[in-house]
Amino acid sequence: MWTLDRALVRDVAALAAASAFVGxxxxxxxxxAGLPVWFVVAMSLLVFAGGAQFIAVGLISAGNPVAAVxxxxxxxxxxxxxxxxxxxxxxxxxGSRLLGxxxxxxxSVAFALAQPDGTRRRRAYWLTGATLFVAWNTGTVAGxxxxxxxxxxxxxxxxxxxxxxxxxxxxxxxxxxxxxxVALVGASVAVLATPLLPAGLPVLxxxxxxxxxxxxxxxxxxxxxxxxxx
Amino acid sequence: MAVSLIVAVVVLAAxxxxxxxxxxxxxxxxRLPEPVREALPLAAVAxxxxxxxxxALTQGxxxxxxxxxxxxxxxxxxxxxKLPFVAVVAIAAVTTALLRLAGVA
Numbered sequence: 001m002w003t004l005d006r007a008l009v010r011d012v013a014a015l016a017a018a019s020a021f022v023g024x025x026x027x028x029x030x031x032x033a034g035l036p037v038w039f040v041v042a043m044s045l046l047v048f049a050g051g052a053q054f055i056a057v058g059l060i061s062a063g064n065p066v067a068a069v070x071x072x073x074x075x076x077x078x079x080x081x082x083x084x085x086x087x088x089x090x091x092x093x094x095g096s097r098l099l100g101x102x103x104x105x106x107x108s109v110a111f112a113l114a115q116p117d118g119t120r121r122r123r124a125y126w127l128t129g130a131t132l133f134v135a136w137n138t139g140t141v142a143g144x145x146x147x148x149x150x151x152x153x154x155x156x157x158x159x160x161x162x163x164x165x166x167x168x169x170x171x172x173x174x175x176x177x178x179x180x181x182v183a184l185v186g187a188s189v190a191v192l193a194t195p196l197l198p199a200g201l202p203v204l205x206x207x208x209x210x211x212x213x214x215x216x217x218x219x220x221x222x223x224x225x226x227x228x229x230x
Numbered sequence: 231m232a233v234s235l236i237v238a239v240v241v242l243a244a245x246x247x248x249x250x251x252x253x254x255x256x257x258x259x260x261r262l263p264e265p266v267r268e269a270l271p272l273a274a275v276a277x278x279x280x281x282x283x284x285x286a287l288t289q290g291x292x293x294x295x296x297x298x299x300x301x302x303x304x305x306x307x308x309x310x311x312k313l314p315f316v317a318v319v320a321i322a323a324v325t326t327a328l329l330r331l332a333g334v335a
Binding site: 007010011013014015018035036039042043046047048049051052056060065068069072073076077078079080081082083084085086087088090097098100101102104106109110113154155156157158159160161162163164165166167168169170171173174178179182183184185186187188189190191194195199202203204205206207210 | 247328
């Protein structure tokens with residue numbers, strides 16, 4: 001148990017270091033783009049979603065705040081299915097649901113799904129979410145302070161760290177054939193759609209392949225029987 | 231400028247939080263048939279894999295170049311060989327950084 005926890009803590013620490021560096025580059029880039037410090041900090045505290053923050057900062061500094069909000073929301077729509085998938089780690093209490101929802105990021109979801117049982121899922125989710133929240137916001141503030149003096153994050157290869165880390169987290173699941181097929185179809189659809197659709201939509205399109213597989217497997221009527229409880 | 235910035239951050243934050251909390255609350259409200267319920271982790275896997283693939287291969291709607299996908303590929307092989315997470319992330323970043331240092335975009 002202790003060794004398992006140590007492995008978890010070590011992995012989360014690595015993730016936090018990477019996240020702090022990306023947060024640092026976000027802070028530096030946003031300030032360099034001429035955005036006020038309060039806005040850059042508020043985004044990291046309140047939105048807490050790296051991809052959406054980078055896109056929003058780019059579009060706002062280009063003078064288009066409406067497009068920034070729409071693109072950010074489109075990119076973050078994936079959190080709805082994430083919430084459906086990891087709702088169990090938050091328990092039934094309102095406090096933990098309200099707080100736990102804010103800590104829902106790609107990494108905390110992926111880490112939770114990589115765990116074999118409920119207790120470890122919960123622990124992985126909360127530890128990852130809380131640590132990344134601190135790392136991301138600390139990184140943001142450091143980036144603001146260092147703006148102008150940090151080198152290009154691309155020269156450190158940090159842009160390769162996020163996708164590689166995500167794939168590493170998914171690896172346990174990807175060793176099984178059905179999830180691997182779903183992942184391959186979803187990834188291919190998203191990559192092929194990227195040049196054609198606005199940011200955010202291609203990733204959501206990955207769900208279409210899954211829906212098709214599901215309907216084919218369970219029969220039409222059953223697959224569509226999603227009803228609201230009274 | 232300041233007002234539109236306040237509106238932007240509030241709407242984006244509220245909308246994002248609504249997605250996050252919405253999924254969690256819907257899980258109880260929706261009477262999902264068993265196959266759909268079982269497929270929810272698969273849906274998250276599909277989304278995360280799509281996110282990783284687009285982040286690895288694309289940049290602003292175009293191809294991300296050679297260095298990043300190469301680093302991610304080497305990192306993925308490391309993960310496949312069951313190297314620790316820390317090593318995977320470091321190997322991916324270092325590979326990409328070295329390729330760029332060598333002049334490969």
